[in-house]
Amino acid sequence: xxxxxxxxxxxxxxxxxxxxxxxxxxxxxxxxxxxxxxxxxxxxxxxxxxxxxxxxxxxxxxxxxxxxxxxxxxxxxxxxxxxxxxxxxxxxxxxxxxxxxxxxxxxxxxxxxxxxxxxxxxxxxxxxxxxxxxxxxxxxxxxxxxxxxxxxxxxxxxxxxxxxxxxxxxxxxxxxxxxxxxxxxxxxxxxxxxxxxxxxxxxxxxxxxxxxxxxxxxxxxxxxxxxxxxxxxxxxxxxxxxxxxxx
Numbered sequence: 206x207x208x209x210x211x212x213x214x215x216x217x218x219x220x221x222x223x224x225x226x227x228x229x230x231x232x233x234x235x236x237x238x239x240x241x242x243x244x245x246x247x248x249x250x251x252x253x254x255x256x257x258x259x260x261x262x263x264x265x266x267x268x269x270x271x272x273x274x275x276x277x278x279x280x281x282x283x284x285x286x287x288x289x290x291x292x293x294x295x296x297x298x299x300x301x302x303x304x305x306x307x308x309x310x311x312x313x314x315x316x317x318x319x320x321x322x323x324x325x326x327x328x329x330x331x332x333x334x335x336x337x338x339x340x341x342x343x344x345x346x347x348x349x350x351x352x353x354x355x356x357x358x359x360x361x362x363x364x365x366x367x368x369x370x371x372x373x374x375x376x377x378x379x380x381x382x383x384x385x386x387x388x389x390x391x392x393x394x395x396x397x398x399x400x401x402x403x404x405x406x407x408x409x410x411x412x413x414x415x416x417x418x419x420x421x422x423x424x425x426x427x428x429x430x431x432x433x434x435x436x437x438x439x440x441x442x443x444x445x446x447x448x449x450x451x452x
Contacts (some may be wrong), residue, residue, distance in 0.1 A: 230266065231389065245262035251347075254295035259349045259435035262297045266352065267448075269315035274446035278315045290319035298350040299342035301414065303329045305310045307443050308356050322340040322348060327360035328381045328410065331354055331417040342425050343434050350434055353414045354448075355407040356441040362407045363397035384410035406438070411451050 299322040322342040365381035387409040438451035
């Protein structure tokens, strides 16, 4: 009697397999490809955090982004990392990101549980609450870098350009409008329909946030001046996962 073919259950539907989203001809397209990289259970310790330099942390984040965009992310045992990180946390960096759901911060930099403090607000601007969070992250908890990350096709940036008026969103967008004013020298169509202009404003918004950190937090500015931390900016491209670093 011929063997019965097993029926497919919803949990084994082919559209849930990561290889299905890979382009034809890629490594993931091969049915014989087996990921033999080790599964990481380790979490950053206080001793390891103390030995890291700000330059090393920045390079780790750049290397992690390269792994992310090339599909070679670190395999992690999240269950074990949760257990090991529970007694204490020793993150390498603090990232201020936009609220956008398409920017998964830990994934973008291929970092694990306990590696990154993440602050989020639409438009990735700085206020007193986020400054206090950054001061805790660096001065108290030992993080070695602050990274402010804007991104491509940012709705908050477009809203500020278009002068959107909507409840509390109006107040939020007012905090981004100085970046729109900084972008008056843009040579081209200054509307939210122009991706190049939106990118230009988003980059200036990152620069504005970096400047506000240094102006409004003597603690963080002093740590930067003493070489204890780096304060850097970046622009994330949704279309390909790459980062452009901003001075």
